[in-house]
Amino acid sequence: MKKHVIVGCLLIVSSMFVSACGSSSDVTTEKTSVTKQVEATGQSTSSSVDQTKYDAIITEAKKLTAEGQYKESEEKLATIPVSDLGKPHYSIVKETVEKLNNQNNEGLKRQEEVAVEKQTKSSPAPTESLKPIPDEFAKWATTYLFYYPRGDQKQAGLIIEANGAVTQTNTNGEIYTGKAEISGASGSILSYDTTSYRPTTQPATKSITPNVKITVTWNNGGGVDVYYGYVSYLQRLALTDGIAVTDGVKEVWLS
Structure with a gap:
């Protein structure tokens, strides 16, 4: 009778050990899966930091545009490499640059029209x-x-x-x-x-x-x-x- 009890205990302990090992394997598998996903998507902590690389240029360009210095703003934006704007993690930077480009073009057009009309009025x-x-x-x-x-x-x-x-x-x-x-x-x-x-x-x-x-x-x-x-x-x-x-x-x- 005691022998059966001992065997039963061993079976229970063995089952618990296998369960614990299985849990550890699941964690390892989960970690590996997440790592592969990060590697596959190209995400990393450095890419987040990298996105701020052109913040200073964007800020200065926005200020110049707001002040009506459209040509200077365009020159500032031109310092951002076109090759970088084509990269996926710079998509927000690209959208901002394109928006400022449009604002600057409209501003320059207005300035040119005013100059033309002023010149025209002087000689109708x-x-x-x-x-x-x-x-x-x-x-x-x-x-x-x-x-x-x-x-x-x-x-x-x-x-x-x-x-x-x-x-x-x-x-x-x-x-x-x-x-x-x-x-x-x-x-x-x-x-x-x-x-x-x-x-x-x-x-x-x-x-x-x-x-x-x-x-x-x-x-x-x-x-x-x-x-x-x-x-x-x-x-x-x-x-x-x-x-x-x-x-x-x-x-x-x-x-």
């Missing part, structure tokens, strides 16, 4: 013999900025007014005035790829289907220019003269 276009822009083409009467200057091109702004008056301003202070007539258009015309608002390198050329044809007759024997208007990739109004030159398109303007 003659109003004689003008034909008001038809209502169906009214949206094309607006302010345009030169898209991509090549070499020594000095064009800055082009303003088409509702009464048909046209004023072109140049970066050297020159002003040209004339009158515009707008009509419908179709076909295929050469222009630039306008996926970027302020390109810093030569844009690629592309063919566009124009919505309107704008004929500008310049005063004082300045000749005639023809522009074709269309809606750009950026959902802005664009004008191109469609003239191919060695290194691109002669004139492209963006509202």
Whole structure:
């Protein structure tokens, strides 16, 4: 009888030992699984610290943008390597940079428009013999900025007014005035790829289907220019003269 009791006790102790060992194995397996998951996702404590690497640059750029120093803000943001912005753990930094880029582009555009309009007011276009822009083409009467200057091109702004008056301003202070007539258009015309608002390198050329044809007759024997208007990739109004030159398109303007 005592023998049976002893054997029973041994079985119970053995069972407890196996259970304990099994529990230890589960913990080890769980730890290994978590470690593999961290390794697989590339997460580490260092990546969290790494995300703060560009905080100082972002903070300074935001301050410059808020103060209206858009060009300086862009220069500050340009110090962040593009290769880093493409990394997954810098996704938040990339979103912030893109948001600031958009704000700076809008700010620079406003500053340029103000400068163009101020220059235009100092030398208004003659109003004689003008034909008001038809209502169906009214949206094309607006302010345009030169898209991509090549070499020594000095064009800055082009303003088409509702009464048909046209004023072109140049970066050297020159002003040209004339009158515009707008009509419908179709076909295929050469222009630039306008996926970027302020390109810093030569844009690629592309063919566009124009919505309107704008004929500008310049005063004082300045000749005639023809522009074709269309809606750009950026959902802005664009004008191109469609003239191919060695290194691109002669004139492209963006509202």
